[in-house]
Amino acid sequence: MTTDFKLDITLTTQKKEIPPFDQLVFGTSFTDHMFMWDYTEGRGWHDARIVPYQSIPLDPAATVFHYGQSVFEGLKAYRTKDEEILLFRPDQNMKRFNKSNQRLVMPQFDEEFALHALKKLIEIDRDWVPNLPGTSLYIRPFMIATEAHLGVDPAKNYKLMIILSPVGSYYKEGINPVKIAVENKFVRAVAGGTGDAKTAGNYAASLLASEIAGENGYSQVLWLDGREREYIEEVGSMNIFFKMNGEVITPALNGSILDGITRKSIIELLKYWNIPVTERRISISEIQEAYNEGILEEVFGTGTAAVISPVGELFYNNEKLIINNGETGALSKKLYDTITSIQNGTAEDVFGWTVKL
Template identity: 75%
Template sequence: MREFEIKITLSTAKKTIPPFDRLEFGRTFTDHMFIWDYTEGKGWHDPRIVPYQPITLDPAATVFHYGQTVFEGLKAYHTKDEQILLFRPDQNMSRLNKSNDRLCIPHIDEELAVSALKQLINIDRDWIPTAEGTSLYVRPFIIATEPYLGVAPSRNYQFMIILSPVGAYYKEGINPVKIAVESDFVRAVAGGTGNAKTGGNYAGSLKASENASKNGYSQVLWLDGKEKQYIEEVGSMNIFFKINGEVITPEINGSILEGITRKSIIELLRYWNIPVVERRISIDEIQQAYHDGLLEEAFGTGTAAVISPIGEFFWQNEKLVINNGETGKLSKKIYDSLTGIQYGTEPDPFGWTVRL
C-alpha cells in the first residue's frame, strides 16, 4: 500500500471510556475523527485526523435540501492475542465509490481512505471493547457542503470517519426475529438508488418499519417495487432462504444493496460445497415452500448482526413459522464461522481480515 501523509492533531481532553458491558449501539463516540475535504477544481485535499467535534455547515448546504450523501459501515475487532482486525475494508471503500457514482459525488482514493481508517483506529484503539461479541463500529460518510439551493451536484464535499464502540448484538445467544412482509410501501426500484448506500433509502423505510413494530414485528421484508411479488431485502439486511437443501438469495438487480456480508456468505457456502444460487424468488414461492414443508431456514445478513435468523414471516394474514421459531443449524454454523474469522479465532482461508 502507498504511504499517505495525513495530518494528525491529538485531543487534549480525552473522554472517559464507558464500561464495555453497557454499550448501546451508535450512542458513544471515540476521541478522534477523520476529515477530508473536496473542492471543485482542487479535488480531494487536506486529509486530517482531529479531535471528535461538531461540524459547522451553512444552512443552505446541499446535503440538507437534496440529500446528496453516502455512507458505509464496518467494524474493527479485538482478538484474544491483543491484535486488531478489520474485515474486508477495501470492499467497503469500493462500494462507497459505487454509491458516489450514483449520487454524483467525486470518487475518493480508496487506498488513502483505508490508510486513514487504520491510523484513526490505531489512535483510538483503547476504545475497542474486548468482551466477547463486542467491536468498534466504523462509519465512513460523505456529505455535500456547498451552500446552494439548486438541484445540481454540489461543488464541495466532506468525507468523514467516526468510530463508536458497540456491545454484543446477541447478548443471550442468537435469537430469531419476526418479519412482516411489506405490501403497501416500496423501498426501491431498478434505476433508483436502492443499490447505493444513501440516507434517503433509510428515511423512506421508517414508516413501514414503524407500522411493523406496532404489530410486534422487528423488521420489514421488502418486495420489488414493480410487481410487489419478488423478494428484495429485509430492513437493512440482505436475505437468504434454505429450501429443500439449497440456499437461495435474491440476485443483484439494481435495487438491492450489494452487501459485503452477503458476498462473504455466498463465498463461504461455496467453499463448503453447499448449493447456493442467486436468482429472483417470489413471496408466493416462499409461501408454497412453507406449505410443502420445504422451507428449512431463513436469515438476514449485515454488518451489525452478521446473521439474523428469521423465525417467522407474516404475509397475507398468515404466520409462516420457520424451524419452530428456532435458529437453524446452517444459520448458526455461518454465524460461528464468520465471526470466528472476524475475531481471529478461526482460520481465514480467504484473506478477508486485515491486521492493524
C-alpha cells in the first residue's frame, strides 16, 4: 500500500458570511473550506485536497449507510489575545482516530500528514476562528466507508474528511451545573463492543435515553454498565469524575468507555497539583452511599465540547442527589479555568499540550 502525500488546494470563489461571534450556536455554521482524502484498497490513500465546503455524492449502496463503518473525532482551535491560533493536543486526537479505525476495520492513515493538512485548512479559514471568551473553532475529522456493496464485510473504499465550525458553549448552562438522570434501562455500550471507539453507532444508541431525560428536565444521562446496571461509565458523551472526601475518582477504562483527551488532561493536571486521583471501577451504590454520608463533594463531566461540565443534581431511584448545593465546585472551576487558559494562551503551558499553527 502506498500513500500520496501531495496536498492540492482549491480556494472558494464565493465566501460565506461569517456569523457574529457573540451569537454562535454549537455546530450549525461551517467554514468556507474542507479537507478530503480518499482511500482505495490496493492503492492506499490518495488525492488529498482542500476544497470549498460542499456536499458529498454517495452511492445509495455505500457501506456507511448499511453497516455503520463511520468514525469521527472532535477537537478545537483557539485564538489568543495576540492573534495566534492554538490547537490542544491534536496528536492525541489523531492517535485515537486511528485506534477507532482499527476497531471498525477501517484503514490506518498517516497521522502527521493529516495534522499537516488540518493546520493548512485552519490557516486558509483562520478568519473563522472566533476571539470571544468561551468561543473556539470546533474541528470535526471523520471517516466513512464509501464502497457501493451490500455485504457485511469491511469496505474497500473510504473517505476521510475534516470540516470546521465556529462555536460557542456546548451546553447553554456554560460552566453552571447541569442536572443528570441516572439511566438504568438503556445502555450506551458494553465491554467488548465499540464503546471505546469514537464511532457514530455509539451516539445513535444514546439518543433515546437522552431524549427521555430531556423531557423530564435533565440535560443528560449517567450511563451504567450493560451487564449489572451498577457500575458507572460515562455521562452523556463525556467522561465523569467524582470528588469524595478529598479524592477524585473516575471510572477506569474498561473497553466500553472512551479514552477522553480532556479526561487524560484532567488526570495529569490533578497529579501535577498533588490532588489524589484514582481510576477504578465505581458503582452508583457507592455514590449514593457517599452522598448519604456527606462526603460526595463534587461531580463533573469532561469532554472536548464543554471542557468541564459540573453536575449539580443526580436523579437516581426517584431520589434527587443535590451536589454541592447545586453550585459549581471549587475544583471544577479551577480545572475549567486552568484548561481553558492553557487552550487560549493566557496561562503557561507547562505540559506542552498546545500546538501553534
